[in-house]
Amino acid sequence: MAHIDLPEGLPGIVGPMTAYPESGAALNGLAEVLLRGPSPLTPAERELIATYVSRRNECVFCANTHAAVARVHYGDACGLVDQVLERGTDAPLGEKMRALLVIADRVRQDGRSVSEADVARARAAGADDRTIHDTVLVAAAFCMFNRYVDGLGTWAPAEPAVYAQIGEMLAGTGYARALSPSADDPERRP
Amino acid sequence: MAHIDLPEGLPGIVGPMTAYPESGAALNGLAEVLLRGPSPLTPAERELIATYVSRRNECVFCANTHAAVARVHYGDACGLVDQVLERGTDAPLGEKMRALLVIADRVRQDGRSVSEADVARARAAGADDRTIHDTVLVAAAFCMFNRYVDGLGTWAPAEPAVYAQIGEMLAGTGYARALSPSADDPERRP
Numbered sequence: 001m002a003h004i005d006l007p008e009g010l011p012g013i014v015g016p017m018t019a020y021p022e023s024g025a026a027l028n029g030l031a032e033v034l035l036r037g038p039s040p041l042t043p044a045e046r047e048l049i050a051t052y053v054s055r056r057n058e059c060v061f062c063a064n065t066h067a068a069v070a071r072v073h074y075g076d077a078c079g080l081v082d083q084v085l086e087r088g089t090d091a092p093l094g095e096k097m098r099a100l101l102v103i104a105d106r107v108r109q110d111g112r113s114v115s116e117a118d119v120a121r122a123r124a125a126g127a128d129d130r131t132i133h134d135t136v137l138v139a140a141a142f143c144m145f146n147r148y149v150d151g152l153g154t155w156a157p158a159e160p161a162v163y164a165q166i167g168e169m170l171a172g173t174g175y176a177r178a179l180s181p182s183a184d185d186p187e188r189r190p
Numbered sequence: 191m192a193h194i195d196l197p198e199g200l201p202g203i204v205g206p207m208t209a210y211p212e213s214g215a216a217l218n219g220l221a222e223v224l225l226r227g228p229s230p231l232t233p234a235e236r237e238l239i240a241t242y243v244s245r246r247n248e249c250v251f252c253a254n255t256h257a258a259v260a261r262v263h264y265g266d267a268c269g270l271v272d273q274v275l276e277r278g279t280d281a282p283l284g285e286k287m288r289a290l291l292v293i294a295d296r297v298r299q300d301g302r303s304v305s306e307a308d309v310a311r312a313r314a315a316g317a318d319d320r321t322i323h324d325t326v327l328v329a330a331a332f333c334m335f336n337r338y339v340d341g342l343g344t345w346a347p348a349e350p351a352v353y354a355q356i357g358e359m360l361a362g363t364g365y366a367r368a369l370s371p372s373a374d375d376p377e378r379r380p
Contacts, residue, residue, distance in 0.1 A: 003304060003309045003322060003326075004309075004319040004320075004322050004323055016327075019323075020323055023220075023223050023224060023227075023327055025223075026216075026224075029220075030220055033212050033213050033215075033216045037212055057300075058302070103341075106341070107341040108337075110247075110337075110340070111249070111337040111339065111342075112340045112341075114193060114342075114343065116193070119194075129195050130210070132194050132342075133206060136337070136338060136342055137210075137213055137338055139337070140334045140335075140336075140337035140338045143334055143337055144330045144331050144333055145330075146301060146330075147298075147301040147330035147333055148301070148330045149301065150300070150301030151293075151296070151297040151302075151326040152322075153304065
């Protein structure tokens with residue numbers, strides 16, 4: 001059970017974002033910029049970073065949700081997302097994405113652990129300043145989202161079909177409007 | 191030296207927020223809602239939570255900056271903020287703030303480590319649902335801000351006077367407009 005009273009039946013972050021719509025809107029606005037806004041990284045690549053960080057933080061709701069979004073963006077016939085969930089950087093990734101996931105995991109552990117060698121490896125594989133910036137910020141942001149979801153003890157559905165449905169929705173419409181229907185609901189919590 | 195090219199002379203998070211103004215605006219929007227928006231916690235109390243989490247994450251720029259903001263909000267004649275920086279929850283806090291800092295540190299370590307007993311202790315000291323929600327989200331958010339600042343290897347000034355000046359500015363005008371002057375600067379980075 002969650003640590004605070006939340007609307008029934010809403011999974012993971014959707015509960016507190018609906019109950020507290022001001023911070024919910026700010027969080028969705030940030031997610032939209034980070035995961036869908038202009039970047040040298042594709043939305044698929046950014047969702048994969050989000051998935052990897054959430055998996056390493058063992059945040060079930062976020063890992064399953066962003067894996068589902070990443071699968072839609074990748075048109076994931078080869079099962080890459082599942083391999084990253086299971087094998088992390090041993091998955092069959094290109095060298096740039098592998099180097100970026102290494103940086104993301106350093107950020108996850110402690111920002112100060114990102115080394116010059118980590119950054120040099122990513123640059124050698126084609127990452128520019130903005131790619132490195134966006135990787136660090138996406139990884140950092142999921143250290144927030146994961147803690148928000150788990151620190152409140154929210155509910156993570158067990159059924160893969162639930163995440164597949166959320167993944168289709170988020171990959172299609174993005175984050176900025178993800179909560180609009182409930183935000184317009186006069187019965188929503190204050 | 192920072193891991194990416196950043197505008198010279200801008201301390202900590204100000205560098206990447208200026209260089210990447212789209213995410214900078216989303217981050218400042220979130221900070222404004224979390225630290226200055228409606229909440230049962232005063233801005234002083236929320237800045238103290240931000241300070242404590244940043245200190246525990248050993249993020250020098252964020253800890254010094256938000257300590258400076260908290261000092262202004264508290265009108266800190268008794269040195270409470272410095273005691274929290276030095277002694278954490280052994281500082282002379284009221285029971286509610288002590289219980290909230292305990293929750294914030296659990297969130298910092300791993301959201302899943304927040305226990306029912308932690309929440310019950312905060313409730314017994316007067317914390318309601320929204321107080322607990324806001325504490326968890328502020329703590330989670332500073333796990334992001336700290337990692338963004340340190341994961342990019344940004345510069346943290348050594349001089350207390352720099353933080354005092356930033357503290358006065360942020361306590362006065364808030365976060366939403368903190369970057370406006372540079373955002374209007376035609377020479378800003380793309």
